[in-house]
Amino acid sequence: xxxxxxxxxxxxxxxxxxxxxxxxxxxxxxxxxxxxxxxxxxxxxxxxxxxxxxxxxxxxxxxxxxxxxxxxxxxxxxxxxxxxxxxxxxxxxxxxxxxxxxxxxxxxxxxxxxxxxxxxxxxxxxxxxxxxxxxxxxxxxxxxxxxxxxxxxxxxxxxxxxxxxxxxxxxxxxxxxxxxxxxxxxxxxxxxxxxxxxxxxxxxxxxxxxxxxxxxxxxxxxxxxxxxxxxxxxxxxxxxxxxxxxxxxxxxxxxxxxxxxx
Amino acid sequence: xxxxxxxxxxxxxxxxxxxxxxxxxxxxxxxxxxxxxxxxxxxxxxxxxxxxxxxxxxxxxxxxxxxxxxxxxxxxxxxxxxxxxxxxxxxxxxxxxxxxxxxxxxxxxxxxxxxxxxxxxxxxxxxxxxxxxxxxxxxxxxxxxxxxxxxxxxxxxxxxxxxxxxxxxxxxxxxxxxxxxxxxxxxxxxxxxxxxxxxxxxxxxxxxxxxxxxxxxxxxxxxxxxxxxxxxxxxxxxxxxxxxxxxxxxxxxxxxxxxxxxxxxxxxxxxxxxxxxxxxxxxxxxxxxxxxxxxxxxxxxxxxxxxxxxxxxxxxxxxxxxxxxxxxxxxxxxxxxxxxxxxxxxxxxxxxxxxxxxxxxxxxxxxxxxxxxxxxxxxxxxxxxxxxxxxxxxxxxxxxxxxxxxxxxxxxxxxxxxx
Amino acid sequence: xxxxxxxxxxxxxxxxxxxxxxxxxxxxxxxxxxxxxxxxxxxxxxxxxxxxxxxxxxxxxxxxxxxxxxxxxxxxxxxxxxxxxxxxxxxxxxxxxxxxxxxxxxxxxxxxxxxxxxxxxxxxxxxxxxxxxxxxxxxxxxxxxxxxxxxxxxxxxxxxxxxxxxxxxxxxxxxxxxxxxxxxxxxxxxxxxxxxxxxxxxxxxxxxxxxxxxxxxxxxxxxxxxxxxxxxxxxxxxxxxxxxxxxxxxxxxxxxxxxxxxxxxxxxxxxxxxxxxxxxxxxxxxxxxxxxxx
Numbered sequence: 001x002x003x004x005x006x007x008x009x010x011x012x013x014x015x016x017x018x019x020x021x022x023x024x025x026x027x028x029x030x031x032x033x034x035x036x037x038x039x040x041x042x043x044x045x046x047x048x049x050x051x052x053x054x055x056x057x058x059x060x061x062x063x064x065x066x067x068x069x070x071x072x073x074x075x076x077x078x079x080x081x082x083x084x085x086x087x088x089x090x091x092x093x094x095x096x097x098x099x100x101x102x103x104x105x106x107x108x109x110x111x112x113x114x115x116x117x118x119x120x121x122x123x124x125x126x127x128x129x130x131x132x133x134x135x136x137x138x139x140x141x142x143x144x145x146x147x148x149x150x151x152x153x154x155x156x157x158x159x160x161x162x163x164x165x166x167x168x169x170x171x172x173x174x175x176x177x178x179x180x181x182x183x184x185x186x187x188x189x190x191x192x193x194x195x196x197x198x199x200x201x202x203x204x205x206x207x208x209x210x211x212x213x214x215x216x217x218x219x220x221x222x223x224x225x226x227x228x229x230x231x232x233x234x235x236x237x238x239x240x241x242x243x244x245x246x247x248x249x250x251x252x253x254x255x256x257x258x259x260x261x262x
Numbered sequence: 263x264x265x266x267x268x269x270x271x272x273x274x275x276x277x278x279x280x281x282x283x284x285x286x287x288x289x290x291x292x293x294x295x296x297x298x299x300x301x302x303x304x305x306x307x308x309x310x311x312x313x314x315x316x317x318x319x320x321x322x323x324x325x326x327x328x329x330x331x332x333x334x335x336x337x338x339x340x341x342x343x344x345x346x347x348x349x350x351x352x353x354x355x356x357x358x359x360x361x362x363x364x365x366x367x368x369x370x371x372x373x374x375x376x377x378x379x380x381x382x383x384x385x386x387x388x389x390x391x392x393x394x395x396x397x398x399x400x401x402x403x404x405x406x407x408x409x410x411x412x413x414x415x416x417x418x419x420x421x422x423x424x425x426x427x428x429x430x431x432x433x434x435x436x437x438x439x440x441x442x443x444x445x446x447x448x449x450x451x452x453x454x455x456x457x458x459x460x461x462x463x464x465x466x467x468x469x470x471x472x473x474x475x476x477x478x479x480x481x482x483x484x485x486x487x488x489x490x491x492x493x494x495x496x497x498x499x500x501x502x503x504x505x506x507x508x509x510x511x512x513x514x515x516x517x518x519x520x521x522x523x524x525x526x527x528x529x530x531x532x533x534x535x536x537x538x539x540x541x542x543x544x545x546x547x548x549x550x551x552x553x554x555x556x557x558x559x560x561x562x563x564x565x566x567x568x569x570x571x572x573x574x575x576x577x578x579x580x581x582x583x584x585x586x587x588x589x590x591x592x593x594x595x596x597x598x599x600x601x602x603x604x605x606x607x608x609x610x611x612x613x614x615x616x617x618x619x620x621x622x623x624x625x626x627x628x629x630x631x632x633x634x635x636x637x638x639x640x641x642x643x644x645x646x647x648x649x650x651x652x653x654x655x656x657x658x659x660x661x662x663x664x665x666x667x668x669x670x671x672x673x674x675x676x677x678x679x680x681x
Numbered sequence: 682x683x684x685x686x687x688x689x690x691x692x693x694x695x696x697x698x699x700x701x702x703x704x705x706x707x708x709x710x711x712x713x714x715x716x717x718x719x720x721x722x723x724x725x726x727x728x729x730x731x732x733x734x735x736x737x738x739x740x741x742x743x744x745x746x747x748x749x750x751x752x753x754x755x756x757x758x759x760x761x762x763x764x765x766x767x768x769x770x771x772x773x774x775x776x777x778x779x780x781x782x783x784x785x786x787x788x789x790x791x792x793x794x795x796x797x798x799x800x801x802x803x804x805x806x807x808x809x810x811x812x813x814x815x816x817x818x819x820x821x822x823x824x825x826x827x828x829x830x831x832x833x834x835x836x837x838x839x840x841x842x843x844x845x846x847x848x849x850x851x852x853x854x855x856x857x858x859x860x861x862x863x864x865x866x867x868x869x870x871x872x873x874x875x876x877x878x879x880x881x882x883x884x885x886x887x888x889x890x891x892x893x894x895x896x897x898x899x900x901x902x903x904x905x906x907x908x909x910x911x912x913x914x915x916x917x918x919x920x921x922x923x924x925x926x927x928x929x930x931x932x933x934x935x936x937x938x939x940x941x942x943x944x945x946x947x948x949x950x951x952x953x954x955x956x957x958x959x960x961x962x963x964x965x966x967x968x969x970x971x972x973x974x975x
Contacts, residue, residue, distance in 0.1 A: 174701075
């Protein structure tokens, strides 16, 4: 039992501890041979370098803004759709099937046509990241749709019918009754959508050239730059995610299974 | 009942208005400022290492102070700059005022930048101060011979080796052959299917007396045979090595030597490896002497640049002798102007000794229309010989046939075309 | 008020309901259609030459490239093995975890941590772990002595394939584990209790009762995950490079970025997309049939 738990802890926390080690030790520690698990010296040099070389605060803000905005837009688009598919028998199969199929499109297939479309629209490399938000909405809507579809199936339609008797339109019933009833799974979906956007790399690399979000910057650092500073940046990326997940973890699991996310 | 119907319609109308509003906002803010953009400044895109950012920004700051023109610096890899430039060209408007490209990408982006002949006043002086090879790389490929790019910094390859485990680096082909026999898997080659692979090979081709456009010559066979002979000494990871991954293999002491550009030096210094454990040396010399391949960053002004006049002033600043001396001193960037070398300081000599020794043996890749296709053909032949065990004669034969198919026009250099 | 139930009120309500559903689904429909349009654009790029005429030269060029054929091979081997591994280990771990009694919340949070780790960070750390002079070999050399290192990431070797499979499976197993665990926890205790009262061992309870009950619920999620696994991109790229261990996504990326061959890249990407979509359709169809039958 304890062995099993220890293995679980090692497997899940191991990569993070390596990142922490890289971030807090000087670069020369990483190229020693043989490498040592515990570095001989610690230093804040990497964190300092990160702070000085790039305006990290702007990048973090942009990443957070893009994540929040794309999550909200995915919700606005996907949740009503999931609800309607749950209630509307005629469109159910086509709708969910379509969402699943579209979810399977690999980003690399549509990244270039998307960029070519964003440019004339003035959304390429936008300072507020609108083009990137659109790209994330494209990837996130199927997930939002599928999760809310599964979530609203558990909400009995009788509640909405009853509300209707009191003079509520179907859409209002949706907003005021169905959504609050399904807030657990929807919260989980919110977490997943935000994290997917926060970590997303391919579109961010192609669409945002000068106004970068964090993942391409991290990639740029590790390709040609300092591994230590890259690890420091990785820590910046991980910490909020862990905090959010810690609070909402019980919703995350059910939502991800419903949305077929994994 | 009446109330119920009205509320339904009202909701729908509200939704529609919201949608329209959002779309309008999206379009309008296309021209608004956000946290990252800046008005009225020159935007320059350069391939900088993260460690070089601060020093380069300081030099640009001097330009801003003396002329009052603000400069926005964007650090990107050349491929991303190219994609961004293509995107801006397709849209007809853009943000970038000055762009830097590697010399082998210049033919690809030539149509996206504007000629500098009438804009830049210091061109004549610059032309005289740099070598013909370096200058010609930036000049238009067709008969108009307009100046499209000016050299910002020059690069060439040298050997980077592990000074602790390899006391005497190989100085001739024979030394390298012996090393390959005695120490298997100790040589790193940038073997991924990209330009870097031929950059490792072309110096050897030139050292054998061959030419890139002439695969049927005996020299080409000599060079390719030599590579085939040192196969046992090449590290198997080479099949996918690029500049950064082969450098990492060197840092982690997985290989004894490899060939790379000067960008490696500040990275090695930051890890504490230069000049103690790792040093640079000239490429091993061949039957026809020594040679190395020219690379470098070239600056151009895009056709869609919003501030072309200020951009040209920045170009004049960056290609001036004082700035090039400073770039050499602070960043270790090799200046295109021969006179900017000046008195070499001891640190530079120690760290970049191998590179500096090859200063006068730098040769450019041919400036032909289809260079990228020719390069791919050579990459295929090399990959076949190095990693698939194909014999050099067969590979060269296929290469010659494919090159013939490209047509004679594709192989004439620009000087021949303009005659 | 009772006039509401007279004279065609019900049909009007149905109409309003249908219109609301349509309005609610419309934006999502637009978003999904945009992606299909973009896919069509990629198809156009893959099948036209410079002059705009329809051609198959890009397709034949791609098919003639040995990198592509190797890519197809690895793109089958790696996902299939990886998913099998994840399923086995994930299910096993979940059943084992059911008997954890103390500090369940803490352990569940630890179990969820891989969700938080961006893939690129995870892969770079794994690269540092598995490279020739990396942490793992340092540990081995330190413990067992000697100077021979294991070449975990040597291109063209079976060890590399195994390592990449392991690393990819390692990242996803916690997710499978959590899903199975959630499904198990939904099961009413009574079934297992009844079986145990009758003297069935834990193993039998698991095999005959719990597994069949959670499988329908999990089946679709796992099947979708296996289709998803064929989209693998970052792991082979970071750990081995395109030439070291090609898979379809990385080959498409390589054509586009290194070879400047956009048409070739589109061909490969579209082939992958077609395969994924067929696979998904097959899963949905067979799941639908199974549901109707049972």
